[in-house]
Amino acid sequence: MKNLMIQFFRKIRRKLLTESKFTKYLIYALGEIVLVVIGILIALQINNWNELEKIKLREISQLKSIQEDIMLDTTDVKFNLTYHKLFLKSEQKLLKYLLSPNQVPEEEIKYENAQGISLLLVLHESAFNNLRNNNLNIMTSQKLKKQISNHYDSYAKSLLIFENNYDQFDNYLLKRPYFLKYFHYKDKMASKESTEHNNSDYYNPEIEMTKLILADTLGLKSDEEFKIVLAECISNSKIKIQFYENFIVKNKELYKAIELELLKLEN
Structure with missing residues (x-):
């Protein structure tokens, strides 16, 4: 088709030249140049459109x-949050008992929950890091770009540091010396099966932890230092719970913002 067009234009040029119609030939030549330029511009526009379409598809993929x-993070955060609430409830019961004149708690206290465990939080940031490494500027919405950056560089990072990096906020480590001093295991062998990692209920927040029983009531209730430590742990638990709950809200907000942007990009 291209060769036919070239031959067609050559025939017209020869005819005009042989007929000595120079003015018409000049007009024709200018018109041919204009057509070539227009063709180049159209080709460039099509190429530019194709590149923009590729960028848009890459943006859609990375946003998804x-x-x-975000969905994975929400599941993991809710898991830790459930445990923190479980531990806080028992911590509060234990402190209430220690501050009371009663030698026996008025309500049942699960001492193993009051002791708690050290929790580790791992957030999924590979998609965000991939987007950042591949140039955040591919994003159409500057507002969403800022929201995503703030979410991972501020909210997520703060939660990770607070949960994983400071021993002074690890309630288990703070309380452990006192539990070693005043408590002992009820039946270590009987509870072994329920704490095996291959148990189907291993990630169940209601799993029954190794039972602890109070061995020195008088010593525990008279230990003012432990009461202070326990009160500090309760404050830590409340702060962590607030952090987690706020993060879940931020997760929902970011997910919804991305969903709205995807609707614009895909339509």
């Missing part, structure tokens, strides 16, 4: 990946 990470 971030949504998947």
Whole structure:
């Protein structure tokens, strides 16, 4: 088709030249140049459109990946949050008992929950890091770009540091010396099966932890230092719970913002 067009234009040029119609030939030549320029511009526009379409598809893919990470983070955060609430409830019961004149608690206290365990939080940031490494500027919405950056560089990072990096906020480590001093295991062998990692209920927040029983009531109730430590742990638990709950809200907000942006990009 291209060769036919070239031959067609050559025939017209020859005809005009042989007929000595120079003015018409000049007009024709200018018109041919204009057509070539227009053709180049159209080709460039099509190429530019194709590149923009590729960028848009890459943006859509990466935004969907971030949504998947948000869903995973929400599940993991809710898991830790459930445990923190479980531990806080028993911590509060234990402190109430220690501050009372009663030698026996008025309500049942699960001492193993009051002791708690050290929790580790791992957030999924691979999609965000991939987006950042591949240039955040591919994003159409500057507002969403800022929201995503703030979410991972501020909220997520703060939660990770607070949960994982400071021993002074690890309630288990703070309380452990006192539990070693005043408590002992009820039946270590009987509870072994329920704490095995291959148990189907291993990730169940209601799993029954190794039972602890109070061995030195008088010593525990008279230990003012432990009461202070326990009160500090309760404050830590409340702060962590607030952090987790706020993060879940931020997760929902970011997920919804991405969903709205995807609707614009895909329509």
